[in-house]
Amino acid sequence: MPIRIAIVDDNYQLLDNLKERLQEFENLELIFVAFNGKDCLNQLEKLPVSRLPQVILMDIEMDKMNGIEATQQIKNRFSSVEVLMLTAFDDDEKIFEAIKAGASGYLLKDETKEKIYEAIEIVAGGGSLLSPSIARKALKFFSLLPSQKSTSQNPSDTPLTSREMEILKMVIEGITYAEIAEKLCISYGTVRTHVKNIFEKLQVHNKQEATKIAIRKKWFLSF
Template sequence: MSNVIKIAIVDDNSFLINAIKEKLSFFEDIQFKYSAGNGKEIIQKLEQDKNIDVILMDIEMPVMNGIEATLEIKKRYPQIKIIMLTVFDNDENIFNAIKAGADGYLLKEVDPNGLYQGILETLSGGAAMTPSIALKTLKLLRNPIDFEIVDKEVEEVKLTTREIEVLEQLSKGLSYSVIAENLFLSPSTVRKHIENIYSKLQVHSKLEAVQKAKRNNLI
């Protein structure tokens, strides 16, 4: 490893990207290379320049979330360390991030020194974790079965062919009106299909619906 640590930041909130950059600006051996607004964009940027040591990755993002991006990046560039940097510390996110190959998991409220030490620890082969995350991870290791039960329940959900078509369009980030036009439906019919999808998958947002559908091979 060279003396300079090359960093990329992935977050759909430009204000938070600047806040992270500001935290890292205190450390002379940190070099910010570039940022991306979602998982798909960071993968495209890595194709152009994969000379990155650490990626600080948000979880909840449009187009492709941080967990999906982590899985893909780890397949292509296993040498790049990925630290999830998020406001979310729920058990399912932690579980899925670790399964995807994340090297660390810090909350965005981490102070500059904590973030810097987490980066150094990860590059040294450790796993940077906010204490509360580490505690949750231990609990998950002791009782890993919960999410398998959740996934099994979702797998048993059946969507109609039309609902799957709507969900596929939704996963591309298209608006209701564009989906309606593409599928020759009225916007109100599209909205009704999406309500049915939310109900069947037991989710409350577009992102959750797409994540669960992909995880269970519905789309």
């Protein structure tokens, strides 16, 4: 069965370009396009549950209703629909607001069509995705919020050991397994074992899902 998608963007040229780039993937079915968040919600309301898009590619800056507000309303009213933010903005605060609103992924529009398709597959399958550069920005943004440190979760309250937390932070920052092994003076195989244990404890299947959990729980504010 093809993955049902929708595209929301107020830039007609970029919207058409994205449609054209994704047309070559036979496993995608475009349900509708919308030009702002309000238009998107109106179209969702007209669809039967069986025809709702599984993934919405959502821009952020739009008239009438921006992508972050639309995402929040979509997650409140159509919980089965996943939202993948696809935007030109890599602003730290916008990343934070999108994650808080319930977005399952955040990519920049200049990603290749293959990367966008891969992100759609991951999100449609219940996963989460943040590109390495976006994940690093999100962690940096949270680390600069001293007023929230008192309410952040203490790493000791997580299911992970201190070494696993250390490795998870490095993985999120885009450091390779080989580099982690060298930094921590452990073997490559030991790093892989730690990562496997991290995924099992967090009940996730990939780095993107682990990243989203770490960001939402603010594990690294004071780590």
